[in-house]
Amino acid sequence: MSALWPFIVIGLFAGSIYALAAMGVVLTYKTVGVFNFAYGAVAMFCAYTYWQVHDSWGISAWFAMPIVLLVVAPVMGVVFEAVFRPLTGLSAEVVIVVSLGVLAALQSLATLIWPIDQRLEPIFPVKTFVLGSQLHVGYDQIGTLVISLSMAALLWALLRHTKFGTSTRAVVDNPDLADMIGVHGDNVRRAAWILSSVFAALVGILISPSQGLDVNELILVVIYAFAPAVLGRLVSLPLAYVGGIALGVTGSILSKYSNSGTIANIEAALPYLALFALLVILGPRLKEVGAASRRFSAAGWASAAGRHGGLAGRFVLDVGRRRFAIDRKLSLGLGALALGILVPLAVPGPRLLVITGGLIYALIALTLVVLTGWAGQISLAQFSFVGVGAFTAGHLAGAHGQHFLFAVVIGMLLAAPLAVLVGLASLRLSGLYLALATLAFALVMDNLVFGRNDVSGGVSGITVARPEIFGVSFNGRAALYELVVVIFGLVAVAAYALRAGPMGRRLHILRDSPLAASTLGVNLTITKLVAFTGCAMVAALGGALYGAWQQSITPLDFMWSASLELLLLVILGGRSLITGAMIAGATTALQAIIPTSIGKYLPLTIALGVIGLAQEPEGTVRMTVRQTVHVLAVLRPLPKRRTGVAAVAVAVAAPVSVDADVPDRVPATAGSVGHVA
Amino acid sequence: MSLDDDSVLWAEEVSVDFGGLKALNKVSLRVPPGRIVALIGPNGAGKTTMFNVLCGLQATAAGRVRYLDQDISGWPPHRRGRAGLARTFQRLALFTRLSVHDNLVASWESSHRGGVFGRGRAERAQRVREVMDLLNLWPVADRPAGELSTGQGRMVELGRALCTDPRLLLLDEPGSGLDARETAAFSQVLRTVVGSPDGPAVLLVEHDMALVMDVCSLITVLDFGQVIANGTPEEIRSDARVRAAYLGDVSVAS
Numbered sequence: 005m006s007a008l009w010p011f012i013v014i015g016l017f018a019g020s021i022y023a024l025a026a027m028g029v030v031l032t033y034k035t036v037g038v039f040n041f042a043y044g045a046v047a048m049f050c051a052y053t054y055w056q057v058h059d060s061w062g063i064s065a066w067f068a069m070p071i072v073l074l075v076v077a078p079v080m081g082v083v084f085e086a087v088f089r090p091l092t093g094l095s096a097e098v099v100i101v102v103s104l105g106v107l108a109a110l111q112s113l114a115t116l117i118w119p120i121d122q123r124l125e126p127i128f129p130v131k132t133f134v135l136g137s138q139l140h141v142g143y144d145q146i147g148t149l150v151i152s153l154s155m156a157a158l159l160w161a162l163l164r165h166t167k168f169g170t171s172t173r174a175v176v177d178n179p180d181l182a183d184m185i186g187v188h189g190d191n192v193r194r195a196a197w198i199l200s201s202v203f204a205a206l207v208g209i210l211i212s213p214s215q216g217l218d219v220n221e222l223i224l225v226v227i228y229a230f231a232p233a234v235l236g237r238l239v240s241l242p243l244a245y246v247g248g249i250a251l252g253v254t255g256s257i258l259s260k261y262s263n264s265g266t267i268a269n270i271e272a273a274l275p276y277l278a279l280f281a282l283l284v285i286l287g288p289r290l291k292e293v294g295a296a297s298r299r300f301s302a303a304g305w306a307s308a309a310g311r312h313g314g315l316a317g318r319f320v321l322d323v324g325r326r327r328f329a330i331d332r333k334l335s336l337g338l339g340a341l342a343l344g345i346l347v348p349l350a351v352p353g354p355r356l357l358v359i360t361g362g363l364i365y366a367l368i369a370l371t372l373v374v375l376t377g378w379a380g381q382i383s384l385a386q387f388s389f390v391g392v393g394a395f396t397a398g399h400l401a402g403a404h405g406q407h408f409l410f411a412v413v414i415g416m417l418l419a420a421p422l423a424v425l426v427g428l429a430s431l432r433l434s435g436l437y438l439a440l441a442t443l444a445f446a447l448v449m450d451n452l453v454f455g456r457n458d459v460s461g462g463v464s465g466i467t468v469a470r471p472e473i474f475g476v477s478f479n480g481r482a483a484l485y486e487l488v489v490v491i492f493g494l495v496a497v498a499a500y501a502l503r504a505g506p507m508g509r510r511l512h513i514l515r516d517s518p519l520a521a522s523t524l525g526v527n528l529t530i531t532k533l534v535a536f537t538g539c540a541m542v543a544a545l546g547g548a549l550y551g552a553w554q555q556s557i558t559p560l561d562f563m564w565s566a567s568l569e570l571l572l573l574v575i576l577g578g579r580s581l582i583t584g585a586m587i588a589g590a591t592t593a594l595q596a597i598i599p600t601s602i603g604k605y606l607p608l609t610i611a612l613g614v615i616g617l618a619q620e621p622e623g624t625v626r627m628t629v630r631q632t633v634h635v636l637a638v639l640r641p642l643p644k645r646r647t648g649v650a651a652v653a654v655a656v657a658a659p660v661s662v663d664a665d666v667p668d669r670v671p672a673t674a675g676s677v678g679h680v681a
Numbered sequence: 682m683s684l685d686d687d688s689v690l691w692a693e694e695v696s697v698d699f700g701g702l703k704a705l706n707k708v709s710l711r712v713p714p715g716r717i718v719a720l721i722g723p724n725g726a727g728k729t730t731m732f733n734v735l736c737g738l739q740a741t742a743a744g745r746v747r748y749l750d751q752d753i754s755g756w757p758p759h760r761r762g763r764a765g766l767a768r769t770f771q772r773l774a775l776f777t778r779l780s781v782h783d784n785l786v787a788s789w790e791s792s793h794r795g796g797v798f799g800r801g802r803a804e805r806a807q808r809v810r811e812v813m814d815l816l817n818l819w820p821v822a823d824r825p826a827g828e829l830s831t832g833q834g835r836m837v838e839l840g841r842a843l844c845t846d847p848r849l850l851l852l853d854e855p856g857s858g859l860d861a862r863e864t865a866a867f868s869q870v871l872r873t874v875v876g877s878p879d880g881p882a883v884l885l886v887e888h889d890m891a892l893v894m895d896v897c898s899l900i901t902v903l904d905f906g907q908v909i910a911n912g913t914p915e916e917i918r919s920d921a922r923v924r925a926a927y928l929g930d931v932s933v934a935s
Contacts, residue, residue: 520774525762
């Protein structure tokens, strides 16, 4: 058995790269108040750029390196600053959504431009030092450690001994005050973005020769940096650095014992376990930067509610004046369901299967609407619960599928305690930290649970039988479709009833002002837990259907990236609307049938759409409708001959007015127009 | 039975530390039933901190809070809310996406057992209607609360607090952002509320001295986290220390 110390030394080298990455993450959070989920994507993108310039075009590293570090990365930093600046003061949820959108955009852009799975040529000479009798240290490892340490030293010097440092501290302390004493907050923030991007670029370039250059892998590797960043409570650079090193060393020590399966799995999941554990332990003491100064500006919500008789119109359940409006909506929904049941008469089998899939996605998306759109909590783990439901169905429903209902119930009951676990991690947390906790949980599930052969059947996966319920077989495509459409319909009606009633109000007040809600008598913890757990259970139900639909499932179906993709679709479709979930489901189905020549651009389009629409709770379709109504309403009273000019003016002005930086002004105009219409 | 025993609220020697700073230093405070008590003091004296202590949003370093013969020091905010201890916020904390009416409905549901399961619809509708009538909120009933003016917003916050059937109302600067007419209307409403049978006692933090002198029967004065005076408006007006600390630079109509 070899000694322990070589593993510690190796761990130092691995840790130094996490430390570098963690500093970059902390830098922007501390200075700008944005936790950059896209950080890994920046690293990936810059590494690919370096690969393009150096490995592909054959330009010397002496030119390629400065191009990436001094041009590409800073430009990305400037772009990030421009994207996030207008979001200052908005809720944490919007900022998270945008940064997830940026992550997806960079990821899909890289997929379009570059071939997957490349490997960077080594940056350092492939030689090793020999330390003692047992340890060979590569030049690259030494190089990484030296670069990491010198960047840390550089950053320290910059923050301690320059005017930039003083300004940064002023901005971190109190942005408004800093502005008043003449510190240019925007410049400081831009500098922080640039520095952070350069750090990310370095991480990407240093890590790619050994880890490989892959769109998905590299993003995951940088999530390693999130745990050390949280150790520093997202604001302490030294703690983040130390945490990075500690993580590297722990991982390396574990790898010494990793011959047996479980420890190897734990080693792989270590950064995520650490992230989750840190969130639980530090939970009560974590605060969101700038949360206090955030306005209660829910202008978009308020206006939306006013115009569509949405929430505002709903109280009439008590008063009775507009009861018919609700019944109309409900009967529209039931009508749609009835039509839905008839679909198999008109649609051929293979297409029907695609539509069935879309409905299942819509069902899962519905849980995200409730969580994200109504309760304001972001979950990146919804597909982990889907996986729980699917694998349970696979194991329990047997070859003949007699016990499908039983399997569904067990799957939902298994999902519940897991959801409570994640919920407990976020007891006193909200927004960002809940999102991080769900991300960590999803990654732990990917690595520790779904990765196990006895759970998931490994790479080949397991089969799931088509259901048979009370002697009725749902083996045929049409039968399966009918089962899914009825279940979706029931859940959608239930969600609709929930939204209109006391439960829906409670979710909304939880989001609008948790503080006020608690002083009125709402137990925030219980409410959050119930919402999160309920949604997880419905997701597990969706999982059982998903399994029955696919018939063969593998762990890849339930990766955290699946959760992310669906979340983005829900935001695009409208996260406050039940129809938003249906749009999300329909888009997923669409992705399955359109030719790849067009389909390959879809992810990028979706990601860009999400960045643009992050502030718009009602998503694309509703917004398009409203724009049209807006235009028509303004046109109506005008004399005929001037209509043409006005149409152009309105068409030009309308989108601008909605995207304007002054959200407070929008609802007033749009709201009154809505009433006229 | 002495007056002490039937106090709705009785805070004893409450202390709060922020780091090394003593935000509150052994502050004691009493609110007798059916009275409006003011908590006044210069900015930074610790008034809002005291409010946060009373409604459970701020942990204390020492001291205890008694409410209706119970020691509620360790109670979380929602338990206090359910027990009839309601507050409003200096910086409005409305449920911006809900209509004004739904703000009140949500409040009733939050504070009454089973409300979230739709229990007691009739009672709820009646209580909400009463409060809407009292505060004249019908004209804005359908408006999302996020669109209201500050004055209207304060009324909605008061209405929301009233829907919890409070025994004690904590009002944090209810007069700020109101014009003279709105302030007059507000003090009228406040008197009606307190004067009604089973009306709550009120503790209010306020800078508008005219309003304070007008509606309050007792005043407690805070300065640098300590109580420097306690008494009726007349006593406070003639208190030298209070004049020096606070009233000296505010002209009080006498």
